[in-house]
Amino acid sequence: MKSKNVIFLIASVVVVISVIYSFRGGSDDAAYVEEINKEREEKDRFMRTSKDSPFAKNPEDFKELVYYPPDPKYKIIADLNPIENKKTVTLATNDGKEENYLEYAYAEFDLDGFHHRLLILEVIDMGPFRGKLFFAFGDETSAEETYGAGRYLDLAKVPGSSTITLDFNKSYNPYCAYNNNYSCPLPPSENLLRIPIRAGEKTYH
Numbered sequence: 001m002k003s004k005n006v007i008f009l010i011a012s013v014v015v016v017i018s019v020i021y022s023f024r025g026g027s028d029d030a031a032y033v034e035e036i037n038k039e040r041e042e043k044d045r046f047m048r049t050s051k052d053s054p055f056a057k058n059p060e061d062f063k064e065l066v067y068y069p070p071d072p073k074y075k076i077i078a079d080l081n082p083i084e085n086k087k088t089v090t091l092a093t094n095d096g097k098e099e100n101y102l103e104y105a106y107a108e109f110d111l112d113g114f115h116h117r118l119l120i121l122e123v124i125d126m127g128p129f130r131g132k133l134f135f136a137f138g139d140e141t142s143a144e145e146t147y148g149a150g151r152y153l154d155l156a157k158v159p160g161s162s163t164i165t166l167d168f169n170k171s172y173n174p175y176c177a178y179n180n181n182y183s184c185p186l187p188p189s190e191n192l193l194r195i196p197i198r199a200g201e202k203t204y205h
Contacts, residue, residue, distance in 0.1 A: 029072050036070040036169050043172070054179040065173075066202040074168040074199035078107035078118075080161060089121055091136075091185040094149050094176045099185045100124060101134055107164055112195045119190040120155060120164075133157060136187040137171075140196040147177045147203055150187040171200030178204055 047053045048062050055062040086103040093099060101121035108117045121134045138150040151171040155164060174184035 033070045054175040078109040080164040137191040139193040168199040
């Protein structure tokens with residue numbers, strides 16, 4: 001009898017803890033979605049009003065950007081594997097030019113039944129962005145639901161870290177998606193995913 005009571009008590013505790021964590025998780029997800037939506041509102045404001053916007057010469061032409069609904073599934077903690085013998089990588093651009101980058105690391109993760117190993121690059125051109133990370137990717141939505149030349153995702157260096165966050169909900173179109181006067185590097189072949197990434201920005205109107 002006592003053993004049954006103990007089992008029942010343990011089961012009850014497990015249920016209570018599960019409920020608490022489910023509510024906490026739901027709250028965290030709601031806060032995350034709100035954060036993403038606020039960032040998107042700020043991006044629209046920037047596009048409409050900033051002198052650095054690709055719509056700066058014709059702000060009246062701007063219509064709000066189009067996104068997939070925020071989905072925590074696509075906020076991924078990937079393994080970060082630095083590249084020791086780094087080589088220069090040349091990327092083609094949408095207007096037929098080329099840009100050079102330096103290999104930085106591979107981000108590895110599992111998603112939708114596949115193991116993905118994506119290349120993160122480092123900017124080597126002289127200028128304000130020298131040393132910054134560059135990450136471009138394409139996926140099964142490219143040229144259909146999303147911009148055909150790929151999308152970008154901003155990443156920051158975290159010295160000594162063995163992981164890196166790839167939040168595809170924050171992926172965005174390069175400026176050449178809105179204005180042909182911009183030259184935009186295309187994703188390296190390593191970063192063409194075999195699955196759809198239905199997160200982040202969609203094709204502009």
